[in-house]
Amino acid sequence: MNETWIALKELRENRMAAVGAVIIIFLVFVAFFAPFLAPHNPLEQNLEKRLLAPNSEYPFGTDELGRGIFSRLLYGTRISLEIGVIVVGITALLGTILGCISGYYGGIVDEIIMRSVDVVLAFPSIILALVIAGLLGPGVFNLILALAVTHWPGYTRLVRGMTLSVKEKEFVEAARALRASSFYIMRRHILPNCINPVIVLATLGIAHTIIFAAALSFLGLGIQPPTPEWGAMLKAGIPYLRSAPFLTFFPGIMIMITVLAFNFLGDGLRDTLDPRAKEMLMMRK
Amino acid sequence: MNKRITALLICIIVGGILAVAGCITPPEEVSKELPQEIVIGMGGDIKGLEPVYGCPWGAPLRLIYETLVMEDADLKIQPLLAESWEVSEDGKVWTFHLNKGIKFHDGTPFNASVVKFSFEYKPAPYRALPHYTKSIDAIDEYTVKFVLNKPYAPLLRDVSSAPIMSPTAVDENGEFKSPIGTGPFKLDKWVKGQKIVLVKNENYWRGSPKLEAVTFKIIPDASARAMALETGEIDLTGHRAGRGVLYVSDIPRLREKPEIKIVEGYTQPCVNWIQFNTEKEPFSDLKVRKAVYYGIDTQKMVTAVVGETAAPLLQGPLSMPSTEHLLNRELTWYPYNPEKAKELLAEAGWKDTDGDGFRDRNGEQLKVTFVLSAFSPELPKIAEVAQAQLKEIGMGVKLQMVEYGAQQMMFEKGQYDMMMQMGVCGHGDPSLWFNYFFHSKRGVRCAFKDEQLTTLIDRLYTTVDSKDRLKVFYEIQEIMEEDAPGVFLFSDPNIVAVNKRVKNYEVQGGIHGAYLSLWKVYIEE
Numbered sequence: 054m055n056e057t058w059i060a061l062k063e064l065r066e067n068r069m070a071a072v073g074a075v076i077i078i079f080l081v082f083v084a085f086f087a088p089f090l091a092p093h094n095p096l097e098q099n100l101e102k103r104l105l106a107p108n109s110e111y112p113f114g115t116d117e118l119g120r121g122i123f124s125r126l127l128y129g130t131r132i133s134l135e136i137g138v139i140v141v142g143i144t145a146l147l148g149t150i151l152g153c154i155s156g157y158y159g160g161i162v163d164e165i166i167m168r169s170v171d172v173v174l175a176f177p178s179i180i181l182a183l184v185i186a187g188l189l190g191p192g193v194f195n196l197i198l199a200l201a202v203t204h205w206p207g208y209t210r211l212v213r214g215m216t217l218s219v220k221e222k223e224f225v226e227a228a229r230a231l232r233a234s235s236f237y238i239m240r241r242h243i244l245p246n247c248i249n250p251v252i253v254l255a256t257l258g259i260a261h262t263i264i265f266a267a268a269l270s271f272l273g274l275g276i277q278p279p280t281p282e283w284g285a286m287l288k289a290g291i292p293y294l295r296s297a298p299f300l301t302f303f304p305g306i307m308i309m310i311t312v313l314a315f316n317f318l319g320d321g322l323r324d325t326l327d328p329r330a331k332e333m334l335m336m337r338k
Numbered sequence: 339m340n341k342r343i344t345a346l347l348i349c350i351i352v353g354g355i356l357a358v359a360g361c362i363t364p365p366e367e368v369s370k371e372l373p374q375e376i377v378i379g380m381g382g383d384i385k386g387l388e389p390v391y392g393c394p395w396g397a398p399l400r401l402i403y404e405t406l407v408m409e410d411a412d413l414k415i416q417p418l419l420a421e422s423w424e425v426s427e428d429g430k431v432w433t434f435h436l437n438k439g440i441k442f443h444d445g446t447p448f449n450a451s452v453v454k455f456s457f458e459y460k461p462a463p464y465r466a467l468p469h470y471t472k473s474i475d476a477i478d479e480y481t482v483k484f485v486l487n488k489p490y491a492p493l494l495r496d497v498s499s500a501p502i503m504s505p506t507a508v509d510e511n512g513e514f515k516s517p518i519g520t521g522p523f524k525l526d527k528w529v530k531g532q533k534i535v536l537v538k539n540e541n542y543w544r545g546s547p548k549l550e551a552v553t554f555k556i557i558p559d560a561s562a563r564a565m566a567l568e569t570g571e572i573d574l575t576g577h578r579a580g581r582g583v584l585y586v587s588d589i590p591r592l593r594e595k596p597e598i599k600i601v602e603g604y605t606q607p608c609v610n611w612i613q614f615n616t617e618k619e620p621f622s623d624l625k626v627r628k629a630v631y632y633g634i635d636t637q638k639m640v641t642a643v644v645g646e647t648a649a650p651l652l653q654g655p656l657s658m659p660s661t662e663h664l665l666n667r668e669l670t671w672y673p674y675n676p677e678k679a680k681e682l683l684a685e686a687g688w689k690d691t692d693g694d695g696f697r698d699r700n701g702e703q704l705k706v707t708f709v710l711s712a713f714s715p716e717l718p719k720i721a722e723v724a725q726a727q728l729k730e731i732g733m734g735v736k737l738q739m740v741e742y743g744a745q746q747m748m749f750e751k752g753q754y755d756m757m758m759q760m761g762v763c764g765h766g767d768p769s770l771w772f773n774y775f776f777h778s779k780r781g782v783r784c785a786f787k788d789e790q791l792t793t794l795i796d797r798l799y800t801t802v803d804s805k806d807r808l809k810v811f812y813e814i815q816e817i818m819e820e821d822a823p824g825v826f827l828f829s830d831p832n833i834v835a836v837n838k839r840v841k842n843y844e845v846q847g848g849i850h851g852a853y854l855s856l857w858k859v860y861i862e863e
Contacts, residue, residue, distance in 0.1 A: 098726045100642040104587075117587075118642070118722060191739060273712060277737050279722050292585035292715045294561055 070321020076314035091124035125281035137259040148208025156216025170206040186274035215247035249326040260315035379575035389501035400850040403501035403519035409847030413766035429489030429802030442504035450476035466500035495765040522857035548860035564588040603832035603845030625686040631672035633679035697732040705734035710758035786823035
């Protein structure tokens with residue numbers, strides 16, 4: 054508990070991370086209270102009020118079917134954060150468990166797991182995700198699946214490496230001498246020592262996932278209309294790039310802010326949680 | 339450190355401003371003698387140089403190869419390589435009298451035996467004539483006769499998109515070698531995926547073209563094409579069948595540009611429509627189909643999404659300008675009436691018993707899958723509007739956007755309830771479209787198999803007399819109205835945006851009509 058407090062305190066002193074955290078808290082708030090904050094129903098079309106420039110009734114203007122862009126963006130926050138958190142949750146959990154097993158047992162188990170990691174990493178992840186989403190068809194579930202399949206190897210590699218070094222430590226040997234089970238050792242001794250870098254990677258991973266999901270939706274393989282998703286909104290705005298640029302401007306800004314916020318926080322977390330990076334920082338100073 | 343960043347930022351900003359300013363400053367005055375060259379923006383490449391009958395992608399080839407007859411701006415048949423023609427009483431024997439003294443690019447004379455060669459070259463898609471063609475005979479040097487076993491009404495239309503090539507275009511084994519036609523332009527080079535360059539044929543039989551060269555430049559993105567037109571990088575774009583479709587949203591802006599002219603052509607006799615899967619629930623029920631038709635506000639939808647560029651089809655598939663003479667005006671079709679739609683759904687047993695806004699029957703919700711591909715940017719919007727409008731009458735619609743090939747597969751497997759259908763027609767006669775979607779045997783995408791309709795479509799082909807044929811068209815429309823196999827939405831017009839420097843330009847009919855007037859076009863400030 055004490056350590057966590059110290060970390061949090063340090064984090065607060067890291068200005069970038071603090072900014073990132075504030076933005077994220079704000080976004081979560083927006084996502085949670087979207088129905089109360091949005092002035093209009095994001096799905097309600099108003100064909101008489103198409104492509105209105107930002108005005109007092111529609112703060113960010115209306116899209117090509119007369120829907121309020123502001124309201125759609127608010128609801129879009131929900132979807133993007135949801136996808137980011139779910140995908141990272143799945144991949145981090147799966148990747149960590151596999152990495153831990155791989156590093157702890159070694160031998161043939163290690164070979165199998167790490168070679169499958171190599172196989173996944175051998176493909177450019179966007180292509181692999183495109184193939185999966187293309188084969189299974191577009192939709193939220195398939196989008197999450199495509200993202201999960203392409204994003205777990207990073208965690209596995211990281212945790213395996215950590216496990217390899219931690220398992221040689223004296224306290225692990227001591228536990229083994231006390232005839233602790235492998236499961237107990239992994240749970241009580243190895244995982245807690247690997248968790249910090251995983252947290253850093255996961256925070257950065259959310260940013261990556263959000264932009265990846267937006268890209269897939271942009272290519273028409275992600276969220277299906279009329280769901281207000283940022284990437285899909287960007288795509289829908291392309292024909293109006295010249296005549297009504299606000300259609301693409303605001304979703305683009307939202308994606309940028311969100312991704313930036315997670316990146317700031319992730320970098321800050323790395324500085325505070327990853328001792329080696331901190332040492333290097335000290336040396337530079 | 340900070341100072342350096344600031345300096346860098348200033349550099350970037352200043353650089354950016356200079357770059358933008360560079361774009362805005364008008365280009366230097368060019369000499370009055372303009373090169374007689376035109377650049378056309380296309381969305382996609384051609385697939386080969388071989389002449390193919392009625393192919394949607396082959397527009398540039400229509401400047402190399404010509405046809406016996408052509409469709410003019412009003413989709414009427416006009417002579418081209420053939421100066422006149424006659425048809426026998428029974429519609430089985432068609433005789434074409436050819437223009438004399440025409441030569442191919444390589445000097446090979448154009449005559450009746452060449453026509454015979456071209457029409458017999460390869461089976462479909464290279465050949466236009468129906469499978470019951472008995473023979474093609476060269477009567478004398480400039481007369482050719484097509485003899486059929488049965489009458490064939492749209493023969494002239496087919497001939498109007500059947501390119502004629504020189505026998506020297508193929509090698510001794512009959513394999514295609516090089517593109518040699520009678521057209522106003524010859525192939526200079528084809529850089530796959532980038533451009534096709536044609537140069538003028540000085541010996542063109544209607545007089546040497548004024549343009550020295552025509553370049554088809556491939557710019558896949560429609561916005562980029564519109565921008566290229568504004569900057570003067572290209573001179574012409576927009577024809578849908580010529581693979582140059584413009585975004586509807588770009589057209590009003592282009593209209594306001596002083597240097598650009600918008601030329602509007604006839605509407606394509608091809609319909610954009612929502613096809614029902616009549617072979618499974620809920621659309622096997624006629625009442626549900628009618629309810630959807632009543633529930634969709636076609637006028638409002640088309641005006642909002644496709645805007646000024648398209649005509650809404652309020653009276654069925656033939657209610658567009660180019661087929662108005664075939665329209666059965668006695669039919670009322672299904673003007674927007676949500677109340678009626680709700681009544682019909684209730685009659686069919688679909689009622690909202692649980693109050694969630696969607697109707698249900700025997701515990702099953704009225705939710706349907708609407709499959710479409712983003713063939714043009716308007717179609718997904720159309721689908722979204724339909725989705726919202728059908729929600730009003732208590733029908734849930736799930737949109738499923740797939741790639742074009744996948745859509746065909748889903749059609750074959752019946753994995754859809756509604757499907758967006760569109761098309762580009764090879765020629766101006768609607769028989770082609772009816773055959774494609776409604777002929778129970780020959781139809782490529784026939785979801786509504788009806789014996790009576792199939793017989794009528796067959797009769798469209800075999801009835802040569804125009805009055806009798808009109809009756810067949812009327813009957814077909816009656817069946818379509820009665821059975822509502824789909825909701826007919828709008829037809830695409832051919833809108834071409836062209837730089838005003840291009841003089842003497844007009845859009846002609848037919849699938850590649852946008853380019854047929856280029857032989858007399860010239861450039862002048």
